[in-house]
Amino acid sequence: MTIAITGANGSVGTILLSRLANRTDVQAVACVRSQRAAATLPQASNISTRVVDYGDREGLATAFTGAGCLVHLAGILMEGPTTTYQSAHVEATQTIVDACRAAGVRHVVLVSVLGADPDASNQYLSSKGKAERIVSASGLSATIIRTPLLLGPGTAGAGALVGQASRPAVPLLGGGRHVVRPLDVDDLSGAILNSCGASRPGVATHELVGPEAVAYRDLVARAAALMGRQVAIRSIPVWAAKLGATIAGLKKRGGMTPTVIDIITSGEDVHRNGDAELGVTLTPLSTTIEKCLPSRAKG
Numbered sequence: 001m002t003i004a005i006t007g008a009n010g011s012v013g014t015i016l017l018s019r020l021a022n023r024t025d026v027q028a029v030a031c032v033r034s035q036r037a038a039a040t041l042p043q044a045s046n047i048s049t050r051v052v053d054y055g056d057r058e059g060l061a062t063a064f065t066g067a068g069c070l071v072h073l074a075g076i077l078m079e080g081p082t083t084t085y086q087s088a089h090v091e092a093t094q095t096i097v098d099a100c101r102a103a104g105v106r107h108v109v110l111v112s113v114l115g116a117d118p119d120a121s122n123q124y125l126s127s128k129g130k131a132e133r134i135v136s137a138s139g140l141s142a143t144i145i146r147t148p149l150l151l152g153p154g155t156a157g158a159g160a161l162v163g164q165a166s167r168p169a170v171p172l173l174g175g176g177r178h179v180v181r182p183l184d185v186d187d188l189s190g191a192i193l194n195s196c197g198a199s200r201p202g203v204a205t206h207e208l209v210g211p212e213a214v215a216y217r218d219l220v221a222r223a224a225a226l227m228g229r230q231v232a233i234r235s236i237p238v239w240a241a242k243l244g245a246t247i248a249g250l251k252k253r254g255g256m257t258p259t260v261i262d263i264i265t266s267g268e269d270v271h272r273n274g275d276a277e278l279g280v281t282l283t284p285l286s287t288t289i290e291k292c293l294p295s296r297a298k299g
């Protein structure tokens with residue numbers, strides 16, 4: 001089986017490729033946007049690299065030719081001066097789906113986010129929902145996996161968590177009272193690979209969250225305890241953070257906007273966890289946190 005991956009240099013892509021490295025039954029085509037990104041990818045005999053723009057339909061179709069499954073990971077949480085949710089999620093997904101059809105790719109795995117909805121008032125969730133709709137309407141078979149906060153070496157979430165847990169006192173948005181269901185990226189990687197291997201006709205959408213619901217402030221305290229530390233949690237009112245972000249947004253586009261603040265302070269409960277349907281056994285949260293700590297990340 002050959003699997004093509006967009007956003008292969010991101011945190012999920014890197015862990016997915018490490019898991020695939022040197023497997024004799026899978027070839028991976030790792031798609032990235034620059035030579036600099038290509039240089040960071042895990043090296044293995046069964047991993048080849050393509051540098052391609054996600055707006056270049058022909059270049060993508062060439063990269064995907066021979067692949068049975070496309071894993072679409074490219075995406076952003078924060079807009080920037082030259083990057084929008086519309087371009088990164090909606091337009092890129094349309095181009096990638098068109099390229100899949102041109103290349104004869106049979107199955108798409110889209111990693112999306114809890115709450116994705118084309119009609120959402122939150123622009124990030126709306127763009128992710130539109131990306132899902134493009135995949136669903138493509139005529140290709142697809143697995144859509146909606147995910148919560150992802151934890152694992154190299155994820156933005158792990159970086160923030162370890163940074164916060166390393167301080168004697170840390171201010172958290174809303175006092176960190178929102179409840180999260182962090183998912184281990186190794187578990188997500190397993191779900192992605194199972195979806196590629198057992199692709200069925202039609203489109204299946206799953207919500208996949210970690211095994212434990214925990215207030216974010218308690219997650220920080222647990223990470224600190226595993227580091228042999230204590231951390232005092234302070235609170236930044238969400239309204240004050242949004243006001244500050246709105247004022248900052250008058251000078252600079254993107255970054256920490258009220259849209260992003262709403263995402264990172266929203267609850268992550270789901271009606272039905274997709275772990276069984278996706279064939280994964282969830283890693284205990286404490287094990288996942290340990291994997292993110294500096295000594296473990298280096299090892």
Ligand SMILES: NC(=O)c1ccc[n+]([C@@H]2O[C@H](COP(=O)([O-])OP(=O)(O)OC[C@H]3O[C@@H](n4cnc5c(N)ncnc54)[C@H](OP(=O)(O)O)[C@@H]3O)[C@@H](O)[C@H]2O)c1
Nearest residue numbers: 007010011012033073074075076083088111113148149150
């Ligand atoms: N990490 C989480 O907690 C989390 C939670 C829910 C959903 N997700 C979704 O899961 C997927 C994988 O996440 P991740 O943590 O691996 O992301 P990541 O580490 O931030 O990597 C993002 C990838 O997207 C590419 N990218 C950046 N800007 C882009 C743009 N404007 N257009 C197209 N591609 C762009 C990056 O390429 P360059 O390196 O060239 O910039 C990189 O390959 C993403 O779609 C993300 O939205 C993540």
